[in-house]
Amino acid sequence: MVNRITIWCGSFCVSATTAVLWPELPSLNLVMTLAIGGGVLLFLSKCNFYLYSISGGKQTSWMKFVLIAVSGTLIGATWMASLGYWHLSWQLPQSKIQQDVTINATVDRGGCLSGQKSVVNNQENRVHTQNAENIDSAVNAEYEKDEPRYMSYVVNVNAIDDIALKFTRKMTLSHRMMGTCLHNGDKFTATAKLKPAYGTLNPVGFNRQQYLASQEIVATGYIKHLHSEAVVHNHSVRHNISVFLSTLPLDQMRWFQALLIGERSLLTKDDWHTIGRTGTAHIFSISGMHLSIIAMTVFYVCSALIFVASSIIKRKYDFINLRRYVLMTLVCSTALYVMLSGIALPVVRAFVLLVVGIGFAVFNSVLRPFHMGVFMLFTCIVLFPLSLLQASFYLSIGAVISIWLLNWRFRFQAMPWYKALFCIQLGVSVVMAPITLLWFGTASTIGIITNLFVLPVITLVLPVALLAVMAGYYIPTSLDCAIWVLLKIDKVLGWLLTWLSDAASWPISAIHFYPTTGSMLCLLIAMLLAILPRWRYKWACVLLLILPVSLSFIHFSPTRWFVNVFDAGQGTAIALTKGEHAIIVDTGPMYNGEAPLASQVIPAFLKQNNSEHVDMVIHSHGDTDHAGGKAALSAWLDTKGIKPAWISPIDGCERGRVINWQGLTLTFLWPEKGNQKDNNAMSCVIKIEDGHHSVLIPGDIERASEYAILHAEKKRMAAGIEAGTNGIQDNKSNVEKTAVRADVLVAPHHGSKTSSTDIWIQRVSPDVVIYTQGYENRWKFPSQSVFSRYQKYGVRQFTTSEFGFIRLEFTEGGYIVRSERKDAQNRWYLPSYTPRHLVSSESEMKKEENF
Numbered sequence: 119m120v121n122r123i124t125i126w127c128g129s130f131c132v133s134a135t136t137a138v139l140w141p142e143l144p145s146l147n148l149v150m151t152l153a154i155g156g157g158v159l160l161f162l163s164k165c166n167f168y169l170y171s172i173s174g175g176k177q178t179s180w181m182k183f184v185l186i187a188v189s190g191t192l193i194g195a196t197w198m199a200s201l202g203y204w205h206l207s208w209q210l211p212q213s214k215i216q217q218d219v220t221i222n223a224t225v226d227r228g229g230c231l232s233g234q235k236s237v238v239n240n241q242e243n244r245v246h247t248q249n250a251e252n253i254d255s256a257v258n259a260e261y262e263k264d265e266p267r268y269m270s271y272v273v274n275v276n277a278i279d280d281i282a283l284k285f286t287r288k289m290t291l292s293h294r295m296m297g298t299c300l301h302n303g304d305k306f307t308a309t310a311k312l313k314p315a316y317g318t319l320n321p322v323g324f325n326r327q328q329y330l331a332s333q334e335i336v337a338t339g340y341i342k343h344l345h346s347e348a349v350v351h352n353h354s355v356r357h358n359i360s361v362f363l364s365t366l367p368l369d370q371m372r373w374f375q376a377l378l379i380g381e382r383s384l385l386t387k388d389d390w391h392t393i394g395r396t397g398t399a400h401i402f403s404i405s406g407m408h409l410s411i412i413a414m415t416v417f418y419v420c421s422a423l424i425f426v427a428s429s430i431i432k433r434k435y436d437f438i439n440l441r442r443y444v445l446m447t448l449v450c451s452t453a454l455y456v457m458l459s460g461i462a463l464p465v466v467r468a469f470v471l472l473v474v475g476i477g478f479a480v481f482n483s484v485l486r487p488f489h490m491g492v493f494m495l496f497t498c499i500v501l502f503p504l505s506l507l508q509a510s511f512y513l514s515i516g517a518v519i520s521i522w523l524l525n526w527r528f529r530f531q532a533m534p535w536y537k538a539l540f541c542i543q544l545g546v547s548v549v550m551a552p553i554t555l556l557w558f559g560t561a562s563t564i565g566i567i568t569n570l571f572v573l574p575v576i577t578l579v580l581p582v583a584l585l586a587v588m589a590g591y592y593i594p595t596s597l598d599c600a601i602w603v604l605l606k607i608d609k610v611l612g613w614l615l616t617w618l619s620d621a622a623s624w625p626i627s628a629i630h631f632y633p634t635t636g637s638m639l640c641l642l643i644a645m646l647l648a649i650l651p652r653w654r655y656k657w658a659c660v661l662l663l664i665l666p667v668s669l670s671f672i673h674f675s676p677t678r679w680f681v682n683v684f685d686a687g688q689g690t691a692i693a694l695t696k697g698e699h700a701i702i703v704d705t706g707p708m709y710n711g712e713a714p715l716a717s718q719v720i721p722a723f724l725k726q727n728n729s730e731h732v733d734m735v736i737h738s739h740g741d742t743d744h745a746g747g748k749a750a751l752s753a754w755l756d757t758k759g760i761k762p763a764w765i766s767p768i769d770g771c772e773r774g775r776v777i778n779w780q781g782l783t784l785t786f787l788w789p790e791k792g793n794q795k796d797n798n799a800m801s802c803v804i805k806i807e808d809g810h811h812s813v814l815i816p817g818d819i820e821r822a823s824e825y826a827i828l829h830a831e832k833k834r835m836a837a838g839i840e841a842g843t844n845g846i847q848d849n850k851s852n853v854e855k856t857a858v859r860a861d862v863l864v865a866p867h868h869g870s871k872t873s874s875t876d877i878w879i880q881r882v883s884p885d886v887v888i889y890t891q892g893y894e895n896r897w898k899f900p901s902q903s904v905f906s907r908y909q910k911y912g913v914r915q916f917t918t919s920e921f922g923f924i925r926l927e928f929t930e931g932g933y934i935v936r937s938e939r940k941d942a943q944n945r946w947y948l949p950s951y952t953p954r955h956l957v958s959s960e961s962e963m964k965k966e967e968n969f
Contacts, residue, residue, distance in 0.1 A: 156192030205331065225300050272335065289335060304353075320922065321726065363378070379460065380465070448476065495515065524546075543569055632722050640666045681813050685923045686743075692864070734765060735762050772791040787803040811928050811933050863913075923942075
């Protein structure tokens with residue numbers, strides 16, 4: 119019976135996990151067919167029904183197992199498809215997108231309480247802050263003194279424009295905060311602008327749209343006006359403890375917030391850099407590991423109390439079975455910790471698994487670890503299906519599976535504890551490296567050592583610190599003692615973090631590698647085979663599976679060249695690559711002083727493609743949507759010791775200049791020599807060609823510049839023809855090398871209606887045009903008139919908001935256009951949206967006004 123359940127649950131899990139790779143959800147009819155088929159097969163496997171094989175024999179046990187496995191597979195696919203339809207069932211109505219709407223919502227997380235800057239050092243004030251009203255007034259008063267700050271909340275919306283939703287929906291809202299502060303649990307009414315949950319999509323870097331889907335977030339936006347009079351504060355104990363912590367004189371207060379209640383908003387970039395490079399991020403982010411520490415502490419404390427009590431009463435009541443009471447205490451204490459952590463999904467997931475394990479123990483069900491593990495995984499997927507889109511799911515499950523496999527293979531329980539601890543840490547670090555690289559593109563090389571020191575310290579510190587905080591918060595008379603304990607722990611954390619910071623500064627502390635999903639899956643399978651006992655051809659299979667990862671270090675064929683157009687939002691960033699060399703044309707936008715595309719995506723992409731030798735950086739002009747990442751990219755190049763040539767409209771970009779680069783010809787068509795203006799009209803216009811195909815990148819020029827370029831080309835061609843008739847070695851074919859004709863055109867000024875004139879399109883005569891623009895941008899790029907104009911000339915059109923990252927591969931025989939959304943990452947949970955203003959059909963524009 120247990121084997122059958124394990125087979126069914128295992129098949130369910132495998133089938134459900136494949137949903138991560140589905141390009142689209144199966145049709146509703148197919149989903150119904152899968153559900154019915156799965157139920158029928160399960161029924162046939164359970165009843166004493168005789169199936170006759172070809173030989174006429176009765177149903178055998180292996181046939182039952184096949185029926186059970188197929189049934190689990192069908193039901194798993196049905197479950198994920200149903201959840202997918204549920205997630206996509208509610209869409210923001212077209213009439214509400216980017217319009218002022220009134221929402222009624224509750225803050226789920228992201229409240230600004232923990233961002234309090236002021237620290238009250240007076241002990242009398244600390245005692246008074248036990249009162250929630252004093253806490254609120256103190257915090258809000260402090261915020262009123264601060265400068266405007268941008269907050270980001272995840273909220274549960276229950277009504278839009280006074281129309282109640284059938285089910286609350288999660289949305290994320292940014293808020294330029296002045297005065298009134300929203301905290302977790304607060305109910306509020308606000309005027310907001312919303313749009314569907316969306317994000318840029320590149321081959322590397324953070325996939326925001328997938329993250330939003332994993333959090334069940336269906337829309338994003340910002341608060342225009344918060345109705346302060348309608349805010350209802352509903353602060354939780356976690357909220358008040360966060361304020362209490364912020365009032366204590368602790369140098370490492372932000373780390374206490376992260377460790378004890380899972381509040382990580384105070385951690386700085388340097389903090390994340392330190393724990394990332396040292397492989398200790400999982401220790402300072404509340405997860406199942408922290409829950410297990412609390413559970414272990416409670417268990418040992420209860421065991422000690424029982425031992426002491428039994429010694430005192432001298433076994434007078436030894437007939438009383440205290441096992442269930444201990445387990446109930448364990449469940450209650452960990453449940454309180456889950457609430458204190460803000461109901462973080464990794465902690466909730468670990469709590470559910472703990473309850474399942476305790477349930478088996480209470481009912482005296484003896485299961486092998488493998489059977490219990492499969493059932494726990496099944497429980498996780500059923501309760502948290504969209505967590506399959508999160509890195510934390512694979513890191514948690516991967517760590518548990520690797521520990522179980524290593525212990526099964528090498529029998530750590532027979533080793534001395536220190537040797538077993540080192541072997542477990544070594545094995546887990548090695549096995550988890552491919553998963554970490556796949557999700558984050560980086561892995562710590564010193565994590566094995568740092569975890570051996572940090573993990574025992576945190577295991578000892580966490581329960582003591584948590585007990586001290588709770589005692590100081592609930593028992594004012596114990597405040598002095600609690601502060602004394604916390605100050606000692608604060609000093610220990612200070613030493614530990616200083617050591618980690620020094621370790622993170624080592625050049626070899628981390629490696630950066632951006633593999634493909636397929637190559638990492640092959641590597642994980644190779645590791646699994648390496649762990650298993652020896653069998654024939656074992657190492658041959660391992661070497662064969664390692665081959666895809668090895669091939670990723672080989673450069674692309676030097677005869678091919680690529681134009682890579684990044685999905686930069688409302689901005690432009692392009693990388694021209696050939697072999698190990700690259701040219702960057704524009705570095706993308708900068709938002710709030712940050713340029714993530716230039717600082718993270720472009721370097722990661724170049725490393726993934728083995729094209730880190732940047733020879734030139736060309737900025738079409740100085741606007742922040744094109745040159746916003748200049749400083750960030752320059753900083754990265756400096757760390758690599760790369761000194762490229764920097765070209766701009768006022769430095770190096772002038773009409774008539776020709777550069778031969780890696781067998782390609784770069785011709786500068788605009789501006790004229792001697793230009794001193796760095797604006798749209800004087801954008802650097804570049805043509806790239808290989809003798810067979812060409813690409814034209816015109817920056818943000820508008821119609822006046824288009825006419826000027828065409829006029830200059832006309833004069834040059836006329837001069838060339840005249841020179842040819844006089845016998846000068848400069849014939850028409852040579853002149854036409856600098857003509858504007860191109861196979862691929864990056865639309866001028868993102869497709870603005872002030873550019874892309876008829877004569878320009880006719881002279882360029884492109885086969886493909888690419889618009890670099892952001893989803894639902896306020897300028898409505900590309901313009902409907904421009905889009906129709908290119909359509910009239912039969913040009914294939916691509917928008918980065920709909921297609922994501924676009925890659926053009928050129929060979930002598932032709933060129934191929936591939937996009938991230940339609941090809942590489944075509945997934946059902948990453949839907950693409952055509953810009954609304956470009957949809958001509960009213961039936962396509964009209965969305966059913968159904969909440």
